[in-house]
Amino acid sequence: MSLYHEAAGILSGPSSHGGSLKSRVFGNKDKDKDKELKSPPAAVYALALESSKWSPVLKEVIESAQLLQKERKLTPVLAVLLVHDFLVAKGGIALPQTHGLRAAVERHKARLTSEFTRARLRRKCSSVDALRHLVEADARTGPVHPRWIRVNTLKTTVDDQLETTFVGWDVVPTVQDVIRAATESPPKRVLCLDGHIPNLIAVPPGPVFDFAKADAYKTGALILQDKASCFPAYLLDPRPEEGDIIDACAAPGNKTTHLAAILAERGAFGSESAPAGASAPRQNKKKQKQRQKIQGQSEQSTIFAFEKDKHRAQTLDSMVKLAGSDGVTIVHPGHDFLKADPAAAQFRNVRALLLDPSCSGSGIVGRDDAPELYLPADASAPNPTTPTGTKEKYNKKRKRPQASTPNDENSSKPLPQLVGDDGETFTVLSSDAELRARIAALAAFQLSLLQHAFSFPAARRVTYSTCSIHAGENEHVVLAALASPAARTDGWRLLARADQPRGMRDWPVRGDAAACAGDEAVADACVRANRDDGRGVMGFFVAAFVRDALGLDGEKKEGEGEDGPFVRDDDGRIVRDQHGIPTLKATGDKAVTVDEFYGVEDDDEDDDSSDSDSDDSDSGSDEDEGEEDSDGPFARDAHGRVIRDGAGLPTLKSTGRTVQLGGGGGADEWGGFED
Numbered sequence: 149m150s151l152y153h154e155a156a157g158i159l160s161g162p163s164s165h166g167g168s169l170k171s172r173v174f175g176n177k178d179k180d181k182d183k184e185l186k187s188p189p190a191a192v193y194a195l196a197l198e199s200s201k202w203s204p205v206l207k208e209v210i211e212s213a214q215l216l217q218k219e220r221k222l223t224p225v226l227a228v229l230l231v232h233d234f235l236v237a238k239g240g241i242a243l244p245q246t247h248g249l250r251a252a253v254e255r256h257k258a259r260l261t262s263e264f265t266r267a268r269l270r271r272k273c274s275s276v277d278a279l280r281h282l283v284e285a286d287a288r289t290g291p292v293h294p295r296w297i298r299v300n301t302l303k304t305t306v307d308d309q310l311e312t313t314f315v316g317w318d319v320v321p322t323v324q325d326v327i328r329a330a331t332e333s334p335p336k337r338v339l340c341l342d343g344h345i346p347n348l349i350a351v352p353p354g355p356v357f358d359f360a361k362a363d364a365y366k367t368g369a370l371i372l373q374d375k376a377s378c379f380p381a382y383l384l385d386p387r388p389e390e391g392d393i394i395d396a397c398a399a400p401g402n403k404t405t406h407l408a409a410i411l412a413e414r415g416a417f418g419s420e421s422a423p424a425g426a427s428a429p430r431q432n433k434k435k436q437k438q439r440q441k442i443q444g445q446s447e448q449s450t451i452f453a454f455e456k457d458k459h460r461a462q463t464l465d466s467m468v469k470l471a472g473s474d475g476v477t478i479v480h481p482g483h484d485f486l487k488a489d490p491a492a493a494q495f496r497n498v499r500a501l502l503l504d505p506s507c508s509g510s511g512i513v514g515r516d517d518a519p520e521l522y523l524p525a526d527a528s529a530p531n532p533t534t535p536t537g538t539k540e541k542y543n544k545k546r547k548r549p550q551a552s553t554p555n556d557e558n559s560s561k562p563l564p565q566l567v568g569d570d571g572e573t574f575t576v577l578s579s580d581a582e583l584r585a586r587i588a589a590l591a592a593f594q595l596s597l598l599q600h601a602f603s604f605p606a607a608r609r610v611t612y613s614t615c616s617i618h619a620g621e622n623e624h625v626v627l628a629a630l631a632s633p634a635a636r637t638d639g640w641r642l643l644a645r646a647d648q649p650r651g652m653r654d655w656p657v658r659g660d661a662a663a664c665a666g667d668e669a670v671a672d673a674c675v676r677a678n679r680d681d682g683r684g685v686m687g688f689f690v691a692a693f694v695r696d697a698l699g700l701d702g703e704k705k706e707g708e709g710e711d712g713p714f715v716r717d718d719d720g721r722i723v724r725d726q727h728g729i730p731t732l733k734a735t736g737d738k739a740v741t742v743d744e745f746y747g748v749e750d751d752d753e754d755d756d757s758s759d760s761d762s763d764d765s766d767s768g769s770d771e772d773e774g775e776e777d778s779d780g781p782f783a784r785d786a787h788g789r790v791i792r793d794g795a796g797l798p799t800l801k802s803t804g805r806t807v808q809l810g811g812g813g814g815a816d817e818w819g820g821f822e823d
């Protein structure tokens with residue numbers, strides 16, 4: 149089957165079964181062997197995406213040239229794909245000259261070309277390039293997001309890059325200037341040096357910076373990484389002299405390599421490795437250090453990077469090598485962090501852990517990546533339906549699909565979609581109750597990882613982050629972690645805003661106080677990033693925990709979080725109930741409900757504790773649950789108890805199956821939203 153037929157199949161398939169275009173193309177693998185793509189998925193994706201972007205123009209051209217009337221074998225989708233390549237792609241139609249599909253288009257070369265010129269002039273574009281810019285601008289589905297580029301200081305410096313890759317570009321003061329420049333036609337070559345994260349640059353999205361062709365990108369000197377995704381490594385603030393670091397959920401390796409770059413700036417590789425003049429540490433030196441490290445002969449930090457998924461671990465390995473951080477990184481491919489033994493000699497010097505577990509991915513920008521497809525009127529269909537065959541305006545703005553929330557009142561809205569944070573797996577949820585159940589299951593998994601991180605004996609600092617917008621995966625997990633026996637035993641508390649590195653201290657968007665049961669100090673210690681708020685970032689959350697007794701330098705610092713959010717007795721001990729759950733100072737209520745504490749959100753018990761879930765955009769309240777379903781989303785036995793499988797996963801009433809994660813399900817899939 150040709151590339152064109154495969155792309156047509158993807159674009160014609162019911163999107164409700166496929167999530168994003170990316171999911172539909174790349175998620176094909178392993179699901180149904182018969183449906184596996186024969187063409188390279190990247191080629192299918194690029195063709196489908198670009199043709200969709202151009203489809204408002206192509207629809208006009210095809211209809212005016214009456215192509216479908218003259219070539220009855222062509223379907224509207226195939227016509228758009230073929231005419232796209234014929235008119236716009238550099239290499240033309242990727243089929244042999246004698247191929248019937250190619251001939252069916254090229255027979256009409258003169259007419260198609262002249263209609264294309266007319267369509268361009270109607271849009272007042274003096275050149276095809278100008279039209280290209282217009283198409284790109286029209287294809288954007290929402291607010292403009294800059295392209296964030298981390299300058300990898302293991303290989304280069306910002307100054308080097310300003311003199312090479314970005315020579316001739318204008319430096320503008322704010323990211324808003326970059327966003328403005330992106331909407332101009334043609335977009336301007338401007339960049340902004342970020343004021344919060346060192347070595348981070350924002351440039352306009354789209355073709356103004358063709359990163360795929362930039363040498364610095366190909367060699368790992370520049371890394372595409374959203375600003376918010378740089379928060380965790382920066383907040384963890386690793387220092388080579390302090391000891392080793394674990395990146396618990398590492399693939400594809402953005403944060404692992406960021407950690408390595410920070411360590412290198414602080415002398416982790418010794419003076420010969422400093423990137424002055426963009427010289428990377430020599431490979432043999434790095435290998436030597438890695439060996440020394442493993443043998444326990446070096447005083448320098450090592451990053452242990454865990455990745456449960458073997459396939460993704462390969463990506464991690466490649467990225468670590470490309471970024472030049474393999475000298476300080478030991479990848480544990482296919483290793484479940486939860487199975488790492490905190491008491492093992494290898495980890496005795498682990499002082500800091502970065503925890504960026506699988507999550508719902510609800511904060512990711514650009515997930516709904518397919519622009520609307522405009523199809524020419526089908527010659528054989530008398531009543532074409534929208535968007536096909538109607539006189540849609542070519543620049544009609546599409547509605548950006550909103551991340552659905554459990555409390556959406558309008559039941560006629562599309563069903564909520566929850567897409568994993570890997571861009572590949574996806575799940576279409578059939579009800580708000582399933583969304584809540586999924587968030588609860590993810591939260592349970594995230595909390596278990598956090599508690600495991602707390603148990604490393606020498607650990608003093610842990611960052612916890614997600615690219616989720618749901619309080620259930622964020623503030624609620626933080627509260628549950630603070631209330632957990634692991635935190636209680638080992639004295640973990642939140643790193644107060646005042647003690648965070650400057651960029652994080654200055655970052656204005658903080659945790660949701662309502663989701664922190666009204667505790668402003670806890671909310672202030674949490675860092676959020678909101679997408680579409682004009683700051684050009686994805687939806688993100690991060691918080692740092694430090695050990696109560698030790699602090700970073702082994703001493704409790706004055707004013708460092710005072711004595712935390714919980715009520716204490718006269719001896720300074722946190723007051724807890726029989727479950728070990730502490731009481732919040734701010735409200736006098738329990739920090740979490742018993743069910744939240746044990747990681748599953750249901751109404752199994754009569755809960756008189758405060759429901760910290762007053763955020764109506766997140767995981768819902770008991771009241772909502774009661775309204776739509778008197779005893780919640782899970783199946784119950786004759787005694788009203790939630791039915792669970794051997795791994796404790798509850799069974800959903802709606803499907804009769806245990807909570808499914810990432811399309812797989814079961815206890816082993818708790819990390820199923822792989823990224």
Ligand SMILES: C[S@@+](CC[C@H](N)C(=O)[O-])C[C@H]1O[C@@H](n2cnc3c(N)ncnc32)[C@H](O)[C@@H]1O
Pocket residue numbers: 377396397398399400401402403404454455456457460483484485486504505506507569818819820821822823
């Ligand atoms: C959100 S992604 C991490 C992204 C990464 N930190 C980065 O910035 O490039 C989560 C990753 O954790 C992995 N993972 C999930 N559960 C895990 C576990 N128990 N142990 C190790 N890795 C796990 C997933 O396979 C996925 O690759």
